[in-house]
Each structure stands twice: as structure tokens, then as C-alpha cells.
Amino acid sequence: MSGPSRVARFGNTELPPEQEAALRRARRLEWVSLAFLTSGVVVVYLVMGNSQAMKVAWIEDLLSLIPPLAFLLATRRAGRRPSVSHPYGHHRVVGSAHLTAAVALLGMGLFLVFDSGSGLLAGEHPPIGTVQLFGQTVWTGWLMIAAMVYTGVFPVILGRRKLPLARDLHDKVLYADADMNKADWMTAAAAIVGVLGIAYGVWWLDAVAALVIAGSILHDGVSQLRGAVRDLLDGEARTFDDADVHPVVDDILEAAHSRAWVDRAGCRVRDQGHVFHTEVFVVPVGPLGAEQCDELAEAIGRLDWKLDDVVVAPVGALPPGVRTRPRAATES
Incomplete structure (x- = not known):
């Protein structure tokens, strides 16, 4: 089967022009997301130092790569026609991708809550040093804050562009990705608060900010897992955001x-x-x-x-x- 025919259909269902155009836009946005998120992962890794909040933000950026990859793989597989061995087609790959992303979020959220909480209870005081940049001594905290601004603004724009496409395509993986993108500003803001807390001697703000980010990841994991399991257990069809039974x-x-x-x-x-x-x-x-x-x-x-x-x-x-x-x- 050629590439264009996969884009134009899900199984035996030929997509109307509006949905076909939405799928093309969504795939382009996900490739852009992967490129940007990869650059963000590299930037944050280079400047995160010993900050707990920055470490958790970096891990969340890594997790953010899962939904775009899952969407691109799932939409490609879902384009296959039904066969004797798969009489219902390959549509369930979307539910499988949704479940994979949800389990990754939930597991990492639990780990990060434990890791951040133990750091807070242990009273860890992470230092932030300086670096030589273009012949000038620069406090590393400013680089951390710049990295958070970089990784926090653009995903919000991407998320807002993905949401209507998720509705048009009834794609819950794309919706989960858009939802995570829209919340990235909170991760960035929390990490910035943590870094400033270290700078002003309020060491515990870093751990609290890490806990806030970890709690956000855990919340996303729980809500996405609930919806993914419901669909895989043949629950009644609901809207793309699982808000209600589909009209x-x-x-x-x-x-x-x-x-x-x-x-x-x-x-x-x-x-x-x-x-x-x-x-x-x-x-x-x-x-x-x-x-x-x-x-x-x-x-x-x-x-x-x-x-x-x-x-x-x-x-x-x-x-x-x-x-x-x-x-x-x-x-x-």
C-alpha cells in the first residue's frame, strides 16, 4: 500500500477531506514536536546541574517524546485494511499506544514523587555554581531559567494547535499529547521557582517545585490510564477527551x-x-x-x-x- 493511501483512510474508512487534511497537519506537528522536544532535552540536560526541579523537568521532557512517537506509529498502522487474520482491522493500535503512553506517565510519576519527596525529607541543599561564557562568569541559574523559558513556551503553542485536530480525528493519543504540551508551562514555571529558591537560600522550594511537577505527571498518568483501559475493555464510545458518552x-x-x-x-x-x-x-x-x-x-x-x-x-x-x-x- 502506498503512503498517500494510508493517509487517506483508517482501515476501510476513507477519511473525509476535513479529516484527511487534519491528519496531514497533525503528523507534521508531531514531527515538529519531536524535533523541538529533542532539542529541549539536550538543552535542559546541559544546564540542569544538581537542581531536583530541573532534573524532574528534564525527565518530563523525555516522557513528552512518547505521545508523538506513539501517534505517528499508530496512525500508520491504523491505515491497514482488515484481513482474515485481523477482521476488525488494526484500529486497536491507537488504544495500545494510548495505554503505553499512560503507563509510562504513571510509572514515572510515581518514581518522581518518591524521589522528590525523599529529597525534601532528607533536607538536600543543591548548589548552583557558575560557568565561563564568552569570557564572562555567569550564574548557572540564569542558564537554567533560560532553558525553562525555551522549553515552556513553544509546547503550549503546539498543544493549542493539536487540540482541534485531536477532536477532528477522534484521536486520544493526540489529545493526551496536546494536553501534556499545554501543561508544559507549569513545569517550566515550577522549575524556575525552584531555581530561584536555591538562589535566595530557600532550598526546600526546589524540592517542592519538583514535587509539583511530579504530581502533574502522576495526575496525567492516572487520567490517561483510566481512559485507555476503558476503551480496551470495550467501554461505551465516548468523546475524544473522555468527558461524556459520544453524541x-x-x-x-x-x-x-x-x-x-x-x-x-x-x-x-x-x-x-x-x-x-x-x-x-x-x-x-x-x-x-x-x-x-x-x-x-x-x-x-x-x-x-x-x-x-x-x-x-x-x-x-x-x-x-x-x-x-x-x-x-x-x-x-
Whole structure:
């Protein structure tokens, strides 16, 4: 399969022009992110010295490389068509990438909380020396602060540009990356506070700043792990940010209930990555032909580009665990 065809589809789903353009932009942004983050990792490593906050900020910068790499690999693999050995396609690679990034964040967050906390309890007083730069003696703290400004501003811009693309593509790995990018200014600010604390003799500010950064990493890891596990365990399809059940679920039920030949209807919609696998169960009023089921499946498939695999099954009774009414109707 050629490169352009991978970009234009996820499995059997051909991307609409808007999503195809969003995917191209997202891939470009992730390559830019990798280049910038790599430079940031090098810069921070060169100046971090003995500061606990700077060390934790450097580790967070290293972790920030995981989501862009996961996104680029996942979108490439998700473009493969279904086969006999993979009848549902390769969409689950997105969930696997999401889980990988979440576990890395959670594990590193736990380690850094322990490391920073033990440093605070031990009362470590990290020194910050000076260096010779262009014939001048420069306090290393200024270099640390400059490095934090460098690594803290640009990712925020990248994160804000990635967020709408994550929504358009329904890509939770890209959303996790954008969310981390947007929070990078807090990491930079905390590290700067820690460095200034050392400069003014308030040694414990460095360890507290490190704890704040570590807590942010841990929080991201917990929230991302919860969403990744829910999707891999076939939880009901939710929005790209996991804030709520995806509104297309209500649209599917409304479409099914709008048919005169349908007495009762229910659906199961699971998130496979970028696309949804949809099972619609209908209890017909009377005798039912295959043409009616096919027409309803096609109509539901046109509701949203993410409805990749729609199956309409006539049943005598609705199975347990299906959503049977649009939430608006249920709540009214």
C-alpha cells in the first residue's frame, strides 16, 4: 500500500477531506514536536546541574517524546485494511499506544514523587555554581531559567494547535499529547521557582517545585490510564477527551426509532481507536426483510465518518447491556 493511501483512510474508512487534511497537519506537528522536544532535552540536560526541579523537568521532557512517537506509529498502522487474520482491522493500535503512553506517565510519576519527596525529607541543599561564557562568569541559574523559558513556551503553542485536530480525528493519543504540551508551562514555571529558591537560600522550594511537577505527571498518568483501559475493555464510545458518552450514540438510536417497522431498538457502540464498531438490535413490528436492515445500516453509517462497521440485527428481545433510548429522551 502506498503512503498517500494510508493517509487517506483508517482501515476501510476513507477519511473525509476535513479529516484527511487534519491528519496531514497533525503528523507534521508531531514531527515538529519531536524535533523541538529533542532539542529541549539536550538543552535542559546541559544546564540542569544538581537542581531536583530541573532534573524532574528534564525527565518530563523525555516522557513528552512518547505521545508523538506513539501517534505517528499508530496512525500508520491504523491505515491497514482488515484481513482474515485481523477482521476488525488494526484500529486497536491507537488504544495500545494510548495505554503505553499512560503507563509510562504513571510509572514515572510515581518514581518522581518518591524521589522528590525523599529529597525534601532528607533536607538536600543543591548548589548552583557558575560557568565561563564568552569570557564572562555567569550564574548557572540564569542558564537554567533560560532553558525553562525555551522549553515552556513553544509546547503550549503546539498543544493549542493539536487540540482541534485531536477532536477532528477522534484521536486520544493526540489529545493526551496536546494536553501534556499545554501543561508544559507549569513545569517550566515550577522549575524556575525552584531555581530561584536555591538562589535566595530557600532550598526546600526546589524540592517542592519538583514535587509539583511530579504530581502533574502522576495526575496525567492516572487520567490517561483510566481512559485507555476503558476503551480496551470495550467501554461505551465516548468523546475524544473522555468527558461524556459520544453524541453519535443518541443519533444512532434516533435513526433506529424513526423507522415505522421498529418496535424497540438498542445499540452497543465501542471505540476501536479512531472509528466505532456499532451493533444495532431491533425488535421488528412484523415480518422483516434484509433490505430494511441494510437500508437502516447504510443510513446510520452516513451519520458520522467514524461509524466504520455498522451491523443491524433483528432480534426477538433486546440483549442486556445495550443503550435503548437517547439520553435526552431518558432524562426528560
